[in-house]
Amino acid sequence: MTSNPSSCWAIVPAAGIGSRMQQNKPKQYLEINGQSILSHTLTRLLQFPFQKIIVAVAADDQWFDQLPVSKNVRVIKIEGGAERYQSVANGLNWLANCATAKDWVMVHDAARPCIRQEEIQKLYQALVDHPVGGLLGVPVKDTIKAVNxxxxxxxxxxxxNLWQAQTPQMFRFGLLKQALTEALTKTQLVTDEASAIELLGYLPQMVEGRDDNLKITRPVDLPLAAFCLEHQTGDV
Structure with missing residues (x-):
């Protein structure tokens, strides 16, 4: 690495309910191979030397504290918001007491448990000297249709030139906090961190990731994620 990884923090927004999964608990707590989706995700993130991993959960969350990974000293639980970007903003507010404006923050979806360590390293290495930051993504392969x-x-x-955005997304703490603060002030709905940065007029860098870094959103995604987790080889 060309920079000190101790200046890198992580935020995992995990306050959503995942209504499309049609389950009796939020999707991040559904199990794959005997572990919750969120446990898989945090275990992968803990392999990278983040200073802290901030996990934003719902105010009435009753599952997080039951996860063994929640006891890790580098994992910090905070209260999330109704929308993803509100949870991330809460995480940034927590970091305001310890992070500097130039520190890096990686934001990763709770429901992307198949992220490989090599992809986290690749993102960090590609962006560590970048003035803005960026995100993992993959080129769109399917034919795209616009409908009414x-x-x-x-x-x-x-x-x-169309890419499918993934996470982690990595930006400087000061810039990301400014971007999300303005989005909240102007009640602009942003779907990821890059879109908030874009609203400020900056150009995030796209870094090519892998197709198996899938996001679990529907019931059919669970067996697919299980397959990926079982068959990933090498440095994960």
Whole structure:
């Protein structure tokens, strides 16, 4: 690494309910191979030398404290918000007491348990000297269709220069805090950290990741994630 990794922090927004999973608990607490999705995710993140990993959970969360990984000294539980970016903003507020403006912050989805260590390292190495920061992503491979409100296809969209965003997304603490503060003040709904940075006029750097860094959003994703976790080889 070309910089001190102790100046890098992580935030995991985990306050969502995952309604599309149609389960009796938030999706991050559903189990794959005997462990919760969130446990898999945090175990992967703990392999990287983050100073702290801030996990933002719902105010009425009753599952997080039961996870063995929650007892790790580098894992900090805070209260999250109704939206993802509000949870991330709460994490940044917690970090305000210990992080400097130039420190790096990686934000990673709780429901991406298949992130490989080599991809975290790749993102860090690619961006450590970048003025803004960036994110993992993969080029769009499928044909993209634009539809109307009746789901009728009205246009085929060119895939050229289109990428599917993933996490982690890594930005300087000061810049990311400014971006999310402005989004909250202006009540602008941002779906990821990069979109908040973009609203300030900056250009995040895309770093190519892997297709197996999938996000669990529907029931069919659970067996797929289990397959990926079982078959990933090498440095994960």
């Amino acid at each position: 409100t009746k789901k009728e296809v009205k246009q085929t969209v060119s895939r050229e």
